[in-house]
Amino acid sequence: MESDDREKTRMKWELREIEWDAVAGILAALLALILHFLHIVDEGVLLMITLVLMALLFLRDLRLESDTEQITESVTHTERTVDEIRSAINPSDLELIGPGALRQRSKRFCQHARGDMIWFNVCLLMFVPQDLFDSLLRPAIENPNVTSIQFILDESEKERWRTEVKPKVENCKRSQTVREPIWRELDENVSFILGEKENERTDALLSFWGEPFMARTTRDVPRYIIYVTDESELIPQLQDIEREHRLRRS
Incomplete structure (x- = not known):
């Protein structure tokens, strides 16, 4: 029973880590291609969908870059704080x-x-x-x-x-x-x-x-x-x- 709970928890975390915006973009692109091949939408609509997807992916990359910068800054701040604490510690008297x-x-x-x-x-x-x-x-x-x-x-x-x-x-x-x-x-x-x-x-x-x-x-x-x-x-x-x-x- 306990192992089942751990497996469920692991699956939940794996689902959270999936980049759903990228999945949605791929599905939208596939749907647009299918509609185009079925002659339901013309090339103009397909081009517009493509541009929207490129814009979404560009915004996603910008967000990831910002998150990376924040993480790097946080790690740097933590290292600096640790160094300050270490330098402030004196040997026991x-x-x-x-x-x-x-x-x-x-x-x-x-x-x-x-x-x-x-x-x-x-x-x-x-x-x-x-x-x-x-x-x-x-x-x-x-x-x-x-x-x-x-x-x-x-x-x-x-x-x-x-x-x-x-x-x-x-x-x-x-x-x-x-x-x-x-x-x-x-x-x-x-x-x-x-x-x-x-x-x-x-x-x-x-x-x-x-x-x-x-x-x-x-x-x-x-x-x-x-x-x-x-x-x-x-x-x-x-x-x-x-x-x-x-x-x-x-």
Whole structure:
């Protein structure tokens, strides 16, 4: 039944595509010839019919030419619009980094950082295992282009910093680049690292407290971070958050 409906629909479209004015012209010409051979009409009438048919065919060609020009103009306009849209699209300034690439991308971020780095409201649990510390924080400490590393942390992290993180920092080359953390009561659920680049611009690694980004647990849970390029409008907002808490009185 469905195939019959499709066949009927196809036939309807084929009938629509037939140039009925051309068919009518051919039938009129045949009828005129038949009437002429039967001596019902004379040559003058046949000539007049011929001229009318030629005029109709001429008008038909003009209409088809006009339609073709309109289609060509429409296609050209569409192509121009697509090109304008394509040229207006910029590469994304945010990139989600999953667990499989987290260590590698974090290490690369720290190795390419310059100047002063800000580590705001980060999870110190990730620095407890030595291998994670070596992948995530040591590259920044031992990067000769990094002049200082400033942590801004919640006061609840003081004990973990003293017992777990600070001893590891002191065993690193250039440990003096790590300043004493600024302790605040942070109610922010955002966590980020700001680092300068060669062009004196700033990019960031952004995360959030809570699954699946971050969790206050010693279990091995999936973690995600967002790489924010220096062209993103988020960078000034993150800098404002950091500045507000750094300059705020305890």
